[in-house]
Amino acid sequence: MKVVILAGGGGTRLFPLSRSWLPKQFLEFDGKRSLLGLTLERAMGIVRPSDLVVVTNPKHRDRVMLELESVGALGAHLVLEPVGRNTASAVALGASYLLNLGVPRGEVILVAPSDHIMGPAGEFVGAVDKACELALRGRWVVFGVRPAGPETGYGYIEVGGPVGPGFLVRSFREKPDVESARAYAEDPRYYWNSGMYCLTLGCLMDQLERHMEDLYRLVSRGYDEFISAFADSPSVSIDRGLAEKSSDGAMVPFNGDWSDIGSWDAIYKWLQKDGDGNVISGDCVALNCEGSLIMGQGRLIAALGLRDMLVVDGGDAILVAPRNESQRVGLLAEKLASLGGRELPELLAGCVNGVSCRSLIRGVGYDVTEVQVKPGGAIDPHHHAKSSESWGVIEGKARVTIGNREMTVLAGDGVWVPVGESCRIENVGDGPLRLVVVRIGHKVFGG
Amino acid sequence: MKVVILAGGGGTRLFPLSRSWLPKQFLEFDGKRSLLGLTLERAMGIVRPSDLVVVTNPKHRDRVMLELESVGALGAHLVLEPVGRNTASAVALGASYLLNLGVPRGEVILVAPSDHIMGPAGEFVGAVDKACELALRGRWVVFGVRPAGPETGYGYIEVGGPVGPGFLVRSFREKPDVESARAYAEDPRYYWNSGMYCLTLGCLMDQLERHMEDLYRLVSRGYDEFISAFADSPSVSIDRGLAEKSSDGAMVPFNGDWSDIGSWDAIYKWLQKDGDGNVISGDCVALNCEGSLIMGQGRLIAALGLRDMLVVDGGDAILVAPRNESQRVGLLAEKLASLGGRELPELLAGCVNGVSCRSLIRGVGYDVTEVQVKPGGAIDPHHHAKSSESWGVIEGKARVTIGNREMTVLAGDGVWVPVGESCRIENVGDGPLRLVVVRIGHKVFGG
Structure with missing residues (x-):
């Protein structure tokens, strides 16, 4: 078979x-x-x-x-x-x-x-x-x-x-x-x-x-x-x-x-609930909530008096809806398109070359992304004509090449890549390399 | 009088x-x-x-x-x-x-x-x-x-x-x-x-x-x-x-x-509502919502089928509650303290020396803050023994002093301040200086 x-x-x-x-x-x-x-x-x-x-x-x-x-x-x-x-x-x-x-x-x-x-x-x-x-x-x-x-x-x-x-x-x-x-x-x-x-x-x-x-x-x-x-x-x-x-x-x-x-409701039904029928993950303070699915990620979710609600933090976007509306989440993309020809925000790059990304926040003129690179993986040389980037190493060991310069950056430190420079980042450690990346420049978003 | x-x-x-x-x-x-x-x-x-x-x-x-x-x-x-x-x-x-x-x-x-x-x-x-x-x-x-x-x-x-x-x-x-x-x-x-x-x-x-x-x-x-x-x-x-x-x-x-x-409910009552009785600000896609106050900030809020709800994004924390529960928001601090001796997240530094801050996100081992410095204002020399910082200039003109080195950083660029180094940032432009700051290090948060 x-x-x-x-x-x-x-x-x-x-x-x-x-x-x-x-x-x-x-x-x-x-x-x-x-x-x-x-x-x-x-x-x-x-x-x-x-x-x-x-x-x-x-x-x-x-x-x-x-x-x-x-x-x-x-x-x-x-x-x-x-x-x-x-x-x-x-x-x-x-x-x-x-x-x-x-x-x-x-x-x-x-x-x-x-x-x-x-x-x-x-x-x-x-x-x-x-x-x-x-x-x-x-x-x-x-x-x-x-x-x-x-x-x-x-x-x-x-x-x-x-x-x-x-x-x-x-x-x-x-x-x-x-x-x-x-x-x-x-x-x-x-x-x-x-x-x-x-x-x-x-x-x-x-x-x-x-x-x-x-x-x-x-x-x-x-x-x-x-x-x-x-x-x-x-x-x-x-x-x-x-x-x-x-x-x-x-x-x-x-x-x-x-x-x-x-749907999110199906996930709620599948996951283990606490005594109040809540499924809560991530950083969350819930007061007087029942039957709710609350998934935090990177910021505190303060939930008060929720009944059968969904709150899902997806980094650069957050969903709030009653559980029984969750079949309609797919319609959000259409609504957004109808509002201003926009699409649902896309993750920065997905997963290529052993690299996975998660967009954390976008502001006017900047965005912040968390990036993981598996051992041996690398972010290929790339440059942005109109933005510069800060690469901070949260965990692991990186070899960073900016133009001709090569350096090793350890957890707790980072580098700035100026506008127009090319940059390559390689995981040269044994464990995962975790980075927080800030891009700044008027072509980034909304600026 | x-x-x-x-x-x-x-x-x-x-x-x-x-x-x-x-x-x-x-x-x-x-x-x-x-x-x-x-x-x-x-x-x-x-x-x-x-x-x-x-x-x-x-x-x-x-x-x-x-x-x-x-x-x-x-x-x-x-x-x-x-x-x-x-x-x-x-x-x-x-x-x-x-x-x-x-x-x-x-x-x-x-x-x-x-x-x-x-x-x-x-x-x-x-x-x-x-x-x-x-x-x-x-x-x-x-x-x-x-x-x-x-x-x-x-x-x-x-x-x-x-x-x-x-x-x-x-x-x-x-x-x-x-x-x-x-x-x-x-x-x-x-x-x-x-x-x-x-x-x-x-x-x-x-x-x-x-x-x-x-x-x-x-x-x-x-x-x-x-x-x-x-x-x-x-x-x-x-x-x-x-x-x-x-x-x-x-x-x-x-x-x-x-x-x-x-209370948030009082604010809702005061603000101008749209045809569905919603008050919506920031980046938001709302589908089939009524009587709700939705305040976005820096990330998309996708709201579906909300009735008389509050969703307030405060950067590093987000509140979700029915409007009629808003009198109880003050209790969140107590609940958080009772959960693990924690306090509600505080803004990084408030407003001193013409500098105001807004915490955007905190992850394990890092946090990200948006900082504004008014013309002539400065962030005084400071150093962090266990964390390093990236300072990216989104808008304005900064004079940055790291140890003895002094440099001018313009919008679209930034610097890394290594662990233990002291750093001073001064607004030397005519308009506001807007920065996005990433701190990395195991003493920052949760690491």
């Missing part, structure tokens, strides 16, 4: 923590593992690293590599989508990559989104076993989850009679209204659609040929040509493009906890 | 904007004038600058001087309280200062807090005229305001029959419960106590002699001795120490708008 992990998604529903450079799958909610990391760990409970194919976006390559390294899965395959084209094309790309490697059409693939949570591991392994059995009988298999409530943010699967260790799929129902959701939640024939699929490579190709002819035509040209023509690939989900149209599906129930973590 | 302006108060009810170094009277809510500035302007509608006496705290001296300068009142007298001792002692100190100057006991003084708002100016002048008339007849006069609602945060004055252009004072009622407040608001005999008084110096002395013997004994030794012994002065308000005990009072109604701006 091979596992195709979909890690290319963007999205702003978890703004201000998620941004286009830091989508949901890279966020760590337990402070230890990102959602992608948890997904990789789950997959490695079933297959070896070399059986993993991670499909992602080129701009996330370095971050995915860090994730693979951190769970000991550097042997995994990385497939880069030239452009984002939703899940049907991403799955097809992963499959095409595997076929190109010589993997036979009879091989079963497990398709897994990387931004969901699920557990326990035993249930997962059991469900995959059942799905594999059905896949080998020629079915495509979707994993269903017993509804824990009348959730309107999920798609539902209606099942029919049993087939092997699962059930026949009768229909898919996209995000329903509250009334329908309530009926589905009480009806044993309905399951949440987890977005995880299990099927053979051959079955996938057959289904594409039957239901997504455009995509099939591209895939059948072979991997290299598919990659070149990937921009022409349809932008549609595998649920809508394939599963909803096909009558050859089966469903295997996953009897554990599952969430697609699609 | 002389005007004694009380500008020494502290307080954290408007945290995170107000701090002990930046109390309410120095905050600007209209972006133009601080509450003290507005008070000074009102007073200058009645008297000349040289008739003004501002009583304040030594640590606020420089900021008060800036305020006096900005309204063209540098001719005013400044009286510094050696320690804070509430309003009765502050008024006595102002009076003692005037008597020491040779002002006769028959002179009328207007005592005005500096952290209230009121208007329009015409009503104010008219009320002061009436109060003056009564004061010259030997009465102490308090200004009353017709209750605009059953406010429980104010003190109330019960009046009796008319006396001259005012009414006799029958009693004072401190902050009442809701039921009493409702009754008072509907009863024409009750007024809000504005905390403004009008009386002759002689009347004040007589009343102190009769009702506050301790304080009278200190005042009667003369100004210099009073200042020396000021720490022994009682810490009680003029309302409680004198007015509540005396039967010689009169009340003059002030028929305009008045607020003591004692």
